[in-house]
Amino acid sequence: MNFVISPAPIPVVPVAGASDGFPVRRIYCVGRNYAAHAREMGSDPDRDPPFFFCKPADAVVPVAPGVTGAVPYPPQTANYHHEVELVVAIGKRGSNITAARANDHVWGYAVGFDMTRRDLQFALRDKGRPWELGKAFDHSAPIAPIVPADHCGHPVRGRVWLEVNGALKQEGDLGDLIWSVPETIAHLSTYFELFPGDLIFTGTPEGVGPVVKGDLVSGGVDGVGELSIRIA
Ligand code: MN
Numbered sequence: 001m002n003f004v005i006s007p008a009p010i011p012v013v014p015v016a017g018a019s020d021g022f023p024v025r026r027i028y029c030v031g032r033n034y035a036a037h038a039r040e041m042g043s044d045p046d047r048d049p050p051f052f053f054c055k056p057a058d059a060v061v062p063v064a065p066g067v068t069g070a071v072p073y074p075p076q077t078a079n080y081h082h083e084v085e086l087v088v089a090i091g092k093r094g095s096n097i098t099a100a101r102a103n104d105h106v107w108g109y110a111v112g113f114d115m116t117r118r119d120l121q122f123a124l125r126d127k128g129r130p131w132e133l134g135k136a137f138d139h140s141a142p143i144a145p146i147v148p149a150d151h152c153g154h155p156v157r158g159r160v161w162l163e164v165n166g167a168l169k170q171e172g173d174l175g176d177l178i179w180s181v182p183e184t185i186a187h188l189s190t191y192f193e194l195f196p197g198d199l200i201f202t203g204t205p206e207g208v209g210p211v212v213k214g215d216l217v218s219g220g221v222d223g224v225g226e227l228s229i230r231i232a
Contacts, residue, residue: 011057013089013110013199014064016145016225022089022107025197027055027141028188029085029114033178033203040206050179050203052188053131055114060199061142061229069229073213074137077117080231082211083204084162084170084219086155087112088181089146090200095193102182103154105194111220111227112143113162114201118210141201144227155223156180160205162219172205174221 012021031051032038038045063069073080091107114135121134155174162170179187184202188194211217211231220226 008058011060013060013062013143014145015108016065016147017151022146023197024057024060024199025195027057027059027199027201028192029053029055029135029201030179030184030203033184034172034176034205035178036172036206037204037208040208045178052191053135055136055141059136059138059141061139063142063144063227063229065145065225068216069142069227070232071115071139071142071229072232074117074139076133077119079117079119079210080212081116081118081208082162082164082169082217082219083114083116083208084160085112085114085201085204086160086174086181086221086224087143088185088200088202090194090198091196093193093195095189097185097189097194099180099182099186102185103149105185106149106154106181107196108146108148109152109155109221109224110144110146111225112141112199112201113217113219113227113229114204115140115142116208142227142229143199144225147224152223154181155221158222158224160221162207162217164209164211165216169209170205170207170219176205177202
């Protein structure tokens, strides 16, 4: 069958240390997965469990190693925030995956930024409306190359950090995740069948805040990698 319009290109994230690419199918994100960040967002981490939202696959902005990516300041916001996160890349299909088997479904890991139009997110949240305008906009998922789990293992501890113009803004540790990566995969896979190509942004530690045009935003997860972008 001929297409009546040109099909959109498949979003691809490079694989670290190789010329290969990881084709992105879906982007799932965990909200409130570090207790201190849940508190700074005005919720009670003991009472409110983490939850999930999505971004479109073509929200990824792949950034090559050693390169500062360019990410445009988005429209319709006056409070554009950084969130640094460990990203899980799924390599094996499954639903109702047990936490004990979850790592078998992980192809690799990356550092990503869940960029957020915080003013829109909060306005939508307060009205009980969907979050897409605040979270699922164009260029909202800058991401570093994906490191195969064969190389980095399955990290359970490691510093998660982010700097704006060299000043430390966010700092946490994977060991402080409310839901570990295997638990996150287990829960998410009860709602959605996961497929190779799915990415899971696992949540951000405390210290989120605004960025403006010209800012240099750098972050990383120890043992996984680093990511730098300039707000253009
Ligand atoms: Mn986030």
